[in-house]
Amino acid sequence: MNDSVAGKPLIIEASLNGATSKDTNPHVPYSDDEIVADAVACMEAGAALIHNHTDEPIIGGSGQLDTERYARPWRRLLELRPDAILTPIMPVGQEGVSVETRYQHVVAMAREGLLAQGLCDPGSFNVSLLDEEGLFAATDYLYRNDTADSRYYVETCRDLNIGLSISIFEPGFLKFILAYLRADKLPRGSLIKLYFAADHLPFGLPPTEASLDAYLGMLGDWDTPWSVSAFGDDCTACGLTEAAIKRGGHVQVGLEPYSGPRTPSNVELVEEVIAIAERYERPIASPETAARILDLPTFPVSFTPPEAP
Secondary structure, three states: OOOOOOOOOEOEEEEOOOOOOOOOOOOOOOOHHHHHHHHHHHHHHOOOEEEOOOOOOOOOOOOOOOHHHHHHHHHHHHHHOOOOEEEOOOOOOOOOOOHHHHOHHHHHHHHHOOOOEEEEOOOOEEOOOEOOOOOEOOOOOEEOOOHHHHHHHHHHHHHHOOEEEEEEOOHHHHHHHHHHHHOOOOOOOEEEEEEEEOOOOOOOOOOOHHHHHHHHHHHOOOOOOEEEEEEOEOOOOOOHHHHHHHOOOEEEEOOOOEOOOOOOOHHHHHHHHHHHHHHOOOOEOOHHHHHHHHOOOOOOOOOOOOOOO
16 A cells, blocks of 8 residues: 555546447446436446536537536536536537537636536547548547637636636647646646557556656646546556556546447446556545535535526
8 A cells, every 4th residue: 555645535437428329338327317326326326526528529510518408418417416517518619610619618607607617628639430440530520729729718717716627638738728737827626648559559658657657747736636537448448547546546437438348337436446546445435525625716616506497
């Protein structure tokens, strides 16, 4: 056991669905009822943060997400768990669609009082899958967030007085955030999410201890909270969960990033993280504890459930 991390609360985020289909895993939640039930179950198991998508595309769609499709289940969830810390997704750069349009659902939900945390994807990468030759197929898709977009995400969350979920898909993404740290301008409530990826995905460092240490070397002495996730892999089975826990970090698991031979539920993936945390004597952070660790400026959120007719 690493005595230096014993007693340090561990924040677990459950990323409920993403692009995972029910054909891939029948446990993946997409309907309002499923999202609410799964989020509550994950929180009861130990997750402090909840992230989910609708089935709207974030690449190649209209470039605008339906606010109500996100807000509708989250209103119900917050009635049951007012301490829930929720993070949405957004469509990435689309030709002819402004960043304000692509981020409008985040702004609307923050103003309604549904969000304690917004999001920032500070960079771009190519989007492709392997073809029959094992090569990345020729596509023109980009997961695109230019620096003007990225600055908009950061400053809009600051203006809304909400925290910032920061997706780090590549080392260059982290360089953008390190500049904010050096300038002492990173908003309150920031969580740096280090996203690793299996070899069949076109982004990210591989989910290994060496890759994690490379990112932590970039972070240096900055004490901004950070977490890990493994896309296209099993974050716990590949060893990344344990590597993060014993280094004092936090963990995102769920059926969005998960890939493997099993068909686990989101709750089972959360419970697997907890089992490792127990070995390192790291208590599981409640949403209130997570909000304190992250220094979320607006927690709990100010959502007021509608009166019954």
